[in-house]
Amino acid sequence: MSGDRVQPDWSAPERAVRATAREYLDSGEPAVLATVVAVDGRAYRRPGAKMVVAPGGGAAGDEPADDARPEPDPGSTGAGSVTAGCLADSVVDLASDVLADGSARVERFDLRSDETWGLGVGCDGVVDLLLEPLGERHRPLAAPDDELPTGRTAAVVVESGDPRLAVGDRWDDSDGDTAGAFPPAVTTEIPDDADGTRSVRVETGGGAVRLFVERVTPAPRLVVVGSNADVRPVVASARSAGFRVTVVGFRGGRATSERFPRADRVVATSPRDLCGAVGFGADDSVVLMTHNFVDDRVALAELLATPVDYLGVLGPAERFDRLRRALADDGVELDERDRDRIYAPVGLDLGGGSPAQVAHSVVAEVLAVRNDRTGGHLRGVDGPIHERPD
Amino acid sequence: MSGDRVQPDWSAPERAVRATAREYLDSGEPAVLATVVAVDGRAYRRPGAKMVVAPGGGAAGDEPADDARPEPDPGSTGAGSVTAGCLADSVVDLASDVLADGSARVERFDLRSDETWGLGVGCDGVVDLLLEPLGERHRPLAAPDDELPTGRTAAVVVESGDPRLAVGDRWDDSDGDTAGAFPPAVTTEIPDDADGTRSVRVETGGGAVRLFVERVTPAPRLVVVGSNADVRPVVASARSAGFRVTVVGFRGGRATSERFPRADRVVATSPRDLCGAVGFGADDSVVLMTHNFVDDRVALAELLATPVDYLGVLGPAERFDRLRRALADDGVELDERDRDRIYAPVGLDLGGGSPAQVAHSVVAEVLAVRNDRTGGHLRGVDGPIHERPD
Numbered sequence: 001m002s003g004d005r006v007q008p009d010w011s012a013p014e015r016a017v018r019a020t021a022r023e024y025l026d027s028g029e030p031a032v033l034a035t036v037v038a039v040d041g042r043a044y045r046r047p048g049a050k051m052v053v054a055p056g057g058g059a060a061g062d063e064p065a066d067d068a069r070p071e072p073d074p075g076s077t078g079a080g081s082v083t084a085g086c087l088a089d090s091v092v093d094l095a096s097d098v099l100a101d102g103s104a105r106v107e108r109f110d111l112r113s114d115e116t117w118g119l120g121v122g123c124d125g126v127v128d129l130l131l132e133p134l135g136e137r138h139r140p141l142a143a144p145d146d147e148l149p150t151g152r153t154a155a156v157v158v159e160s161g162d163p164r165l166a167v168g169d170r171w172d173d174s175d176g177d178t179a180g181a182f183p184p185a186v187t188t189e190i191p192d193d194a195d196g197t198r199s200v201r202v203e204t205g206g207g208a209v210r211l212f213v214e215r216v217t218p219a220p221r222l223v224v225v226g227s228n229a230d231v232r233p234v235v236a237s238a239r240s241a242g243f244r245v246t247v248v249g250f251r252g253g254r255a256t257s258e259r260f261p262r263a264d265r266v267v268a269t270s271p272r273d274l275c276g277a278v279g280f281g282a283d284d285s286v287v288l289m290t291h292n293f294v295d296d297r298v299a300l301a302e303l304l305a306t307p308v309d310y311l312g313v314l315g316p317a318e319r320f321d322r323l324r325r326a327l328a329d330d331g332v333e334l335d336e337r338d339r340d341r342i343y344a345p346v347g348l349d350l351g352g353g354s355p356a357q358v359a360h361s362v363v364a365e366v367l368a369v370r371n372d373r374t375g376g377h378l379r380g381v382d383g384p385i386h387e388r389p390d
Numbered sequence: 391m392s393g394d395r396v397q398p399d400w401s402a403p404e405r406a407v408r409a410t411a412r413e414y415l416d417s418g419e420p421a422v423l424a425t426v427v428a429v430d431g432r433a434y435r436r437p438g439a440k441m442v443v444a445p446g447g448g449a450a451g452d453e454p455a456d457d458a459r460p461e462p463d464p465g466s467t468g469a470g471s472v473t474a475g476c477l478a479d480s481v482v483d484l485a486s487d488v489l490a491d492g493s494a495r496v497e498r499f500d501l502r503s504d505e506t507w508g509l510g511v512g513c514d515g516v517v518d519l520l521l522e523p524l525g526e527r528h529r530p531l532a533a534p535d536d537e538l539p540t541g542r543t544a545a546v547v548v549e550s551g552d553p554r555l556a557v558g559d560r561w562d563d564s565d566g567d568t569a570g571a572f573p574p575a576v577t578t579e580i581p582d583d584a585d586g587t588r589s590v591r592v593e594t595g596g597g598a599v600r601l602f603v604e605r606v607t608p609a610p611r612l613v614v615v616g617s618n619a620d621v622r623p624v625v626a627s628a629r630s631a632g633f634r635v636t637v638v639g640f641r642g643g644r645a646t647s648e649r650f651p652r653a654d655r656v657v658a659t660s661p662r663d664l665c666g667a668v669g670f671g672a673d674d675s676v677v678l679m680t681h682n683f684v685d686d687r688v689a690l691a692e693l694l695a696t697p698v699d700y701l702g703v704l705g706p707a708e709r710f711d712r713l714r715r716a717l718a719d720d721g722v723e724l725d726e727r728d729r730d731r732i733y734a735p736v737g738l739d740l741g742g743g744s745p746a747q748v749a750h751s752v753v754a755e756v757l758a759v760r761n762d763r764t765g766g767h768l769r770g771v772d773g774p775i776h777e778r779p780d
Contacts, residue, residue, distance in 0.1 A: 013744055046743050081619065081745050229471065233630070240623070240746040317769075345768040348738065350754055351761025353436050354403055355471050356630040364740055364754045365767060371741025375766055377755060378735040379707075 013242035015219040017080035020052045021142035024134055029054065031134040032095035033141075034082050037106065037158050037212040038128035038199055045127075047198070048214045050141075051080035052134065053095040082129055094131055104132035104168025106158050130158055130212065132168045140172045145218035145244055145264075152216045158199065161207035219244045222366060223278060224263075225299055226289035226314075227254040233359035234287065235262045241363050243285075248278060250295050271298035280306035285366045287346055289314035296323055301332045310369045312346030312362060320344035348375050403632035405609040407470035410442045411532035414524055419444065421524040422485035423531075424472050427496065427548045427602040428518035428589055435517075437588070438604045440531075441470035442524065443485040472519055484521055494522035494558025496548050520548055520602065522558045530562045535608035535634055542606045548589065551597035609634045612756060613668060614653075615689055616679035616704075617644035623749035624677065625652045631753050633675075638668060640685050661688035670696035675756045677736055679704035686713055691722045700759045702736030702752060710734035738765050 024031040031054040036047050082091065094107055109127045132138075141154055154172040157165050199212050222238045224231050227249030238245050239262050247263040249255020255268035269277035271294075280286070286308050290296050296313070300323060303311055313320055323344075324334060334342070347361035348368065368375040414421040421444040426437050472481065484497055499517045522528075531544055544562040547555050589602050612628045614621050617639030628635050629652050637653040639645020645658035659667035661684075670676070676698050680686050686703070690713060693701055703710055713734075714724060724732070737751035738758065758765040 013746060049743070237630070237750070240627070241742065241750055242744055242747065343767060343769050347768045348754060348758070349763040349766050349768050349771050350757040351763035352631065352757050353439070354632055356403060357632065357757060360627070360631055360750070360754060360757065361768070364738060364750060367740040367742050367747060367750065368738070373739045373741035376739050377733060377765060378737045378739050378751070379733050381739050 013219070013240065014050065014080075015145060015242065015244070017050050017052055018142045018144070020079035021134060021138060022144070024052060024054065025136065025139065025142060030099050031078060032098050033132050033134045033138055034080075034091060034095065035130045035132075035156075035212070036082050036127060037130045037156075039125055041125040045082055047212070049080070049082050051082045051091070052078040053092055054078045055092050055096040055099060082127075091129070091131075094129075098131045099133055102133060103166070104130065106130050106167055128158070130156065130168070132156075137170045141216055143216070148216060148218045151218070153213065154216055155211045155213045157209055158212045159210035162204045162209050164206050165204060165209055220370060221246060221284050222363075223248060223280070223284055223286045224289065225274065225286060225303075226291065227251060227259070228289070228291055230291075230314075230355050230358065231289060232260065232262075233356045234289070234362055235260055237356070237359045237363040238366070241367060243363075243366075246278060248274060250290060250292070250299075271295050271302065274299050274302045275306055280308050282307040282309050284308050285310040285312075285370060287312040287314065287362055287366070289346075291315075293319075293323070293326075297326045297330070301327055301330060304332060304334075304338055309341055310366060311342045312365065313342060313344035314346050314358075314362075315344070317345055343369070403609070403630065404440065404470075405535060405632065405634070407440050407442055408532045408534070410469035411524060411528060412534070414442060414444065415526065415529065415532060420489050422488050423522050423524045423528055424470075424481060424485065425520045425522075425546075425602070426472050426517060427520045427546075429515055431515040435472055437602070439470070439472050441472045441481070443482055445482050445486040445489060472517070481519070481521075484519075488521045489523055492523060493556070494520065496520050496557055518548070520546065520558070522546075527560050531606055533606070538606060538608045541608070543603065544606055545601045545603045547599055548602045549600035552594045552599050554596050555594060555599055610760060611636060611674050612753075613638060613670070613674055613676045614679065615664070615676065615693075616681065617641060617649070618679070618681055620681075620704075620745050620748065621679060622650065622652075623746045624679070624752055625650055627746070627749045627753040628756070631757060633753075633756075636668060638664065640680060640682070640689075661685050661692065664689050664692045665696055670698050672697040672699050674698050675700040675702075675760060677702040677704065677752055677756070679736075683709075683713070683716075687716050687720070691717055691720060694722060694724075694728055699731055700756060701732045702755065703732060703734035704736050704748075704752075705734070707735055733759070 021031075021033065031052050034051045034053055036045050036049045039045075039047055090109075098105060107129045109129060111125050111127065140152055143152070152173055154170065156171075157167055157169040160166060160169075198214075199210055201208060201210050203209075220243055222243040223246045224234055224238075225248045227247060231247060235245050235247060244264045245262070246265040246267060247255065247260045248267045248269060250269065250271055252268040255266050257263070257266045260266050267277050280303070286303055288296055288299060288303070288311065290299065291314075300311075300313070304327075313323070320342075327334070343365060346365065347358065348364045350357065350361045350364070352358065352361065365375065367373075374381065411421075411423065421442050424441040424443055426435050426439045429435075429437055480499075488495060497519045499519060501515050501517065530542055533542070542563055544560065546561075547557055547559040550557060550559075588604075589600055591598060591600050593599075610633055612633040613636045614624055614628075615638045617637060621637060625635050625637060634654045635652070636655040636657060637645065637650045638657045638659060640659065640661055642658040645656050647653070647656045650656050657667050670693070676693055678686055678689060678693070678701065680689065681704075690701075690703070694717075703713070717724070733755060736755065737748065738754045740747065740751045740754070742748065742751065755765065757763075764771065
């Protein structure tokens with residue numbers, strides 16, 4: 001394992017990987033898409049994790065235009081991660097082979113064994129990696145978030161007993177007759193609940209085929225209501241953690257893309273027009289941090305009328321008590337569901353006081369609530385760190 | 391409050407603020423040091439929080455050479471934060487006055503009132519801000535971490551009933567007879583336990599004087615043992631959160647400053663020489679993430695012989711069990727203190743699986759343990775978010 005080889009930007013969030021894939025597709029520069037398609041036991045990344053590898057280097061992927069990242073690798077040639085980095089050079093080598101060869105393949109990495117890859121990783125996992133030359137059939141997977149309003153299901157052949165089908169043949173739900181020439185004669189139904197990520201065995205009429213089925217969804221959205229300087233580290237931290245971030249300001253001059261260059265969207269509106277201007281869904285997380293009591297009061301009343309599931313409110317508990325009493329004066333009483341979805345004071349109890357530390361605590365809580373986790377120490381949690389696919 | 395005015399980089403960690411102060415001192419460009427010297431009730435920043443403000447702009451401070459930050463403000467002219475940003479323009483205006491006037495002053499911001507500053511902040515706090523023209527007497531405060539091995543106590547006059555003493559006169563423990571001409575005739579002892587940050591009233595012989603006493607300490611250190619790609623987001627996240635970060639690699643080619651440009655120090659060594667090469671103290675936090683079972687086994691045995699208080703180990707619980715059994719085979723049994731300081735699996739339970747999310751979870755846990763906090767939701771925690779000074 002030499003450290004000299006140029007490596008992709010390993011810590012790019014999933015959406016940045018998609019953006020990088022689009023860049024390679026647009027530029028026509030050759031690249032390989034690597035996808036974790038099976039994990040037996042434990043591994044660093046879960047099935048569906050993706051990486052774009054450009055073994056020959058190239059201009060694209062260094063800095064995806066719409067996905068600024070905190071720490072781009074100066075020599076990056078791609079983006080994403082399918083392992084913690086221990087297989088880095090192996091993956092780049094395999095990608096070169098795949099490009100030279102022109103066809104997709106599945107490679108198995110057995111991390112349980114100290115010998116197979118000579119790594120002594122000591123993990124208990126076996127990882128199957130699908131490597132495909134990146135091509136137009138990957139466009140649906142590489143779609144920007146706003147073209148994936150409700151997500152999309154994609155299937156790819158990872159094992160084929162049917163001579164008409166090859167590893168890498170693809171199909172996706174909105175464009176079924178193009179892509180990888182997937183035959184309509186699948187005699188086994190793909191389970192209806194295949195909205196997660198899994199591998200299924202199907203009969204095609206010509207033989208048994210294993211499909212990797214995955215759900216491509218837009219990145220989760222965090223809406224930050226506020227436009228003071230303390231919003232900036234929240235935006236940065238949430239972007240790294242994989243969120244799309246909308247910043248909403250009630251002072252026009254402050255709510256500009258220039259002030260929040262890392263935000264995906266910056267909206268200037270008034271507290272009463274908040275919901276009309278942004279449009280909230282149950283899947284959105286919202287953090288209220290205007291530092292203005294009157295703005296918070298009106299905005300919170302508006303937000304309570306939305307199906308939003310996470311509503312963090314910055315500030316000490318006493319301030320929220322005043323806010324709650326003010327809402328009651330306005331005829332807005334919190335019910336049980338509101339008490340459940342309002343997090344005030346916002347954030348996990350990390351004890352830091354600097355703006356970046358406060359932001360860290362806020363984003364940590366948003367992640368934990370979204371993922372239905374406790375936020376407590378992992379060493380005290382029973383069971384696996386990640387949910388395992390069936 | 392217009393958004394046009396150029397503002398300092400608000401989310402710079404404390405050490406970046408010190409670095410910015412050094413830059414202004416070295417360049418001779420005028421700047422103001424703002425310090426929170428008292429908080430009554432609740433406020434965003436605690437006493438001791440600092441900000442360097444250069445109202446006239448200038449080259450320095452945009453990008454301190456040794457303190458790269460995740461998201462520098464493109465128009466920044468300084469660094470740090472003394473409020474959440476709601477007083478931004480007021481602070482810049484006051485800084486201009488202080489520079490024109492040439493003398494230090496204390497300004498009170500009453501955030502309880504909706505009228506005083508016309509902000510309607512709705513916080514319950516009153517914040518006293520000391521604003522001083524930045525000068526050579528601030529060198530001890532602006533010292534780099536390696537010149538502050540055990541920290542330093544500094545005192546500054548914030549209120550004076552002694553005609554010989556003015557607001558801004560300074561004294562620090564290792565250079566008592568220079569700086570702000572603080573007279574030796576203090577008849578009230580500064581409490582011995584003044585290792586925190588507080589305001590004390592002393593008698594000088596010429597009258598009663600209020601001193602703001604603070605302890606300037608080096609940034610806490612996080613040592614990351616490992617040099618795979620997944621170390622990079624941990625370094626980035628820890629740096630933003632205010633840590634000094636040392637990366638230790640056991641594969642020379644991978645443990646280079648080029649691969650970890652955000653690390654403060656990169657050490658290439660062998661597992662057995664780990665402690666000699668790095669030198670660990672009780673105040674260090676260590677995360678073990680080599681992804682190599684043999685390396686982890688030897689390194690963990692070495693680390694257990696140090697006084698380190700936090701020892702995070704990446705990987706699933708089963709892998710740590712194997713590690714523990716392997717250590718027992720080597721004659722190393724974990725005692726109660728070890729079980730307390732070892733966090734395996736490392737991190738808070740946030741549920742994210744991407745490299746940046748894993749890094750977020752690791753740094754969140756290091757912060758929580760360092761600050762003696764639970765990591766749970768703040769809304770479930772009784773008492774103030776921050777410890778309040780006496």
